[in-house]
Amino acid sequence: MFIKQTIICLLLLPAFLICGGQQKQTVEMNKIKLLFSIDGEGRPEYEVFFQDKQVVQPSRLGFVLQEDSAFYRDFELVGTERATFDQTWQPVWGETKNIRNHYNEMTIHLRRKANPSLLLDLVFRVFEDGVGFRYRFPKQANLTYFVVKNELTQFNMTGDHNTFWIPGDYDTNEYSYTLSKLSAVDNKELVEKSTDIAVRVAPDPYAVQTPLMMKTANGVYINVHEAALLNYPAMQLHVDRATYSLSSSLVPDAVGNKAYLHAPFSTPWRTIIISDKATDILASKTVLNLNEPSKIQNTSWIKPMKFVGVWWEMQIGKSTWSYSDFADSTDAQGRPIPNNRHGATTANVKRYIDFAAKNGIRGVLVEGWNTGWEDWFGKWKEDVFDFVTPYPDFDINEVMSYAKSKGVSIIMHNETSGSATNYERRLDTAFRFMKEHGYNSVKTGYVGKIIPRGEHHDGQWMINHYTRVAEKGAQYQVMIDVHEPMRPTGLQRTYPNWMASEAARGNEYNGFSVGNAPSHETILPFTRLMGGPMDYTPGIFKIQGYSNVPGRQVHSTLAKQLALYVTLYSPLQMAADLIENYETHMDAFRFIKDVPVDWDDTKIINAEPGEYLTIARKEKNKNNWFAGAITNENKRTATIPLSFLDKGKKYTATVYADAPNADWKNNPEAYTISSQTVTSETVLSIPLAAGGGAAISIMAPDGK
Incomplete structure (x- = not known):
């Protein structure tokens, strides 16, 4: 549903800057600026600035094609188009009722000087919180069907940033996260010891997966990912540990090729989200906005829901x-x-x-x-x-x-x-x-090596397979929750029946393996969830004693398991534990009963990747709010101003918190429940245990 949309204005062949013999063109919005240039060898490059400070150094663009192995140099500029776009739209379901899609766009038309000359377009969109860019192969006489051998996109960082990463594996995203400098990225040991993952194929020890979350020494957060991944392999990143350069590394097929394409064709968007506030990274809708509107005309049958089941x-x-x-x-x-x-x-x-x-x-x-x-x-x-x-x-x-x-x-x-x-x-x-x-819904799974043999979970063939399943679901009016796919890239906008994916290390690893560190759920929103909802399967109440393996347990408190219903968004949310474990704690289960799975508004109260996170959300079509606060292995106090509430109105807040003696390892199931009257002037101060959390329901008197 469209609420407001500007008229797109085009300017052909605008003036460009001459700088050091290079043709430089600029597109910017507020704090974000992107420069495009062609160097002396005819190589297209871009660079990105945040608050006039460089965050991406000049980075090259291009391809190695089977038809043209040097499709990255000897380009000349033949035209430029510019546009401004401002639209507000409503998702079928989601974290907010209204989403603004506002950007300035610059399209660069390039031609290879070689004979025969080939055409390539570069489309850059600059948003208030980052940039997206993609390659477009126009319809042309000399390039129809073609094969991509390599994509040469670079993201050249300005320093040795702190980085949250998992290995660039062709078949899985289910690793624990590592925090290190870019210069220290080496996934070999982690891949070798992760024997609890069914299939692991990570030939490059210096490759990492996206979404990649980084933080500079001066406090700038940078997130690199992609959007609208269709008919193309997933992009991983090779890290040059000496220069801090990241370069695209596409997942290959059975014979080593990356993609089989037919012009005209547009690649997925490459995205860079930037802010000096961690909360802005989580609030970004850039990845979602870079996807096409829904292909499903009648969406009335698509209904978010909670579920229990025969699983844990x-x-x-x-x-x-x-x-x-x-x-x-x-x-x-x-x-x-x-x-x-x-x-x-x-x-x-x-x-x-x-x-x-x-x-x-x-x-x-x-x-x-x-x-x-x-x-x-x-x-x-x-x-x-x-x-x-x-x-x-x-x-x-x-x-x-x-x-x-x-x-x-x-x-x-x-x-x-x-x-x-x-x-x-x-x-x-x-x-x-x-x-x-x-x-009316199906959970699909892809545990094991892929058939066709030699293909990978994240290669072009399987990307197309997941899309076909989503389209088949739309045909039969069935909602999709897919496990073991590639990580999401915002396609829930285009296929709103594709409601959730796993594509990361979920709560299940606490059931059959060494589990997930207490920091894990504070990292996921900045990494995996940047692309879309995750079926994490929260809500485990029996934290210890469910396994005969010594030391095996869920690495959180019970209160934190409640908070995850707010902090880890999914329109399909499972109450994952056994019935008997819920019946032992029905007072705490009340929060799971009450918490919605579809929202009108979301406020990121505070956040720091790997440390803590507090989010508040407003129930769809009601005036009730729900909040979740979580921490890593460290105790801390969550300070939650309730300024998002309607002024002058009284609400009843029920706080599900860690007990004073709670601890994820030694006393994880200890919790307290308290209620109080609150207003927009109230500031809640809630102690969080080590590995703990708090869940709050804030009910309006009339529920409206």
Whole structure:
């Protein structure tokens, strides 16, 4: 929905600066300025300034094409266009009701002097908080179908910045974050020791993944990512540890090529978000704004929701996804022999349906309902799942009828075991099955090495696969939550049914591995979530004692698990723990019942990556607010001014906080609940335990 839009003004071939023999052109907005130039060898370059101080040094642009191995030099400027754009639009769902899309744009038209001459456009957009730029290959006689061997985009930093990074892995984003100087980036040891990740392919020890979060010595925050990743491989960054230069490193295909394209074609946007305030980085909508509007005309069926489900019990070993222990576990009649630990039984799923209905939770996820789980993990096998055949102890019609009678939706689960070819052959069958049985959402998974063999999770082939699944979901009116994909790039604007992704190290790692450091959730908003919502699966209440492995636990307090519902945004939010653990703490579960998943407004109160974060959000179409504050392994006090509340109005604030003796390691389940009357003049001061947090519901008297 469009609220306000300016008329775009174009100026052709404007005057340009001559500086040191170079043609330099400028586009800027407020504190951000971008300069474009062509050097003496005909190489296009750009540089970026924040408050008139350089944050990106002259950085080269271009490609190595199969058709032209020097498609990065001998360019000449043949034209320039400029435009100003100012629009306010409303997302189908999200963190705010209204989003302003305001930028100044400069399009550079280049021509290679070589024979035959080839054309390339560079499109630069400067926003109030950063820049986005992309390459555009115009329709032209001498370049139709072509192959990208390498993209040569550089981001040359001005110093040895502090950086939050994970390895540039072709197949996973599920690493723990490292904080180091750019000069110290070396992912080899981390990749080798991360044996809890199913598939790891990281051939470059100096490659890192985006979104990449950096902080300069003088307190400027810089975030590098990409937007609108379609029909192109994901961009990783190679770090030159001596010069602090970052260069694009595209994920290759099975034969080493990066992309197969057809002009006209526009690449994804390369994004640089800049501010001297960490809160501004989190408030940025630049990545989202660089995506196209929704391709789905009727979005009335797309509904954010919370859900519970048969999932965590498998992560901690209480039950299994599989019906039998082995694929050949059959009796004399050839029937599978049950292991009596299968989680997705009709009776067990009904328990979750009852709990959801009783507590106003709309959805129930059921994993392990379908045949194939005995023979899938690590096999690199093509035909594992058919996505329609339930196990003998799961009566799909009975479950769906029971859920419907309770007003609860069942969330489908389609694990592909990495065999995307098998899933694509069965997509229509799988989605028709969903519609016939009343499913309105599906969680997909891609654990394992990809088939087609030799392809990677983050390569062009799989990028197109994820898009096809989202489009198929739109065709059948099914919402998508995808696990093990590439990290998001704002495509939830274009495909609003693509509601959430995993694409990072989620809460599940606390269930089966060494877990996540207390700082992990303070880093994720500055990295992974810059591209879009994450299905982190918060809400674990039994912090210790769920595993027989010594020392294994969730690395947070219970109160922090509540706060994550606000600080880690997703329109699909799971209450991930077991029913019995919630029933032990129903007073704390009240916050999960109350907290929305769709918002009219969001305020970033305070933030520092790796340290702390406080966010407040306003409930969609209501006047209630909810806040979350989290910290790393250090104790601190969260100071929360409530100036965002309506002036002159009294609210009731309920604070779910760490108890005075709480500690993520020694006493994680200790919490307090208190209520008080607050106004816009109130400033809350809430102690946070080590690894702790606080969740606050702020209810208007009439709820409006």
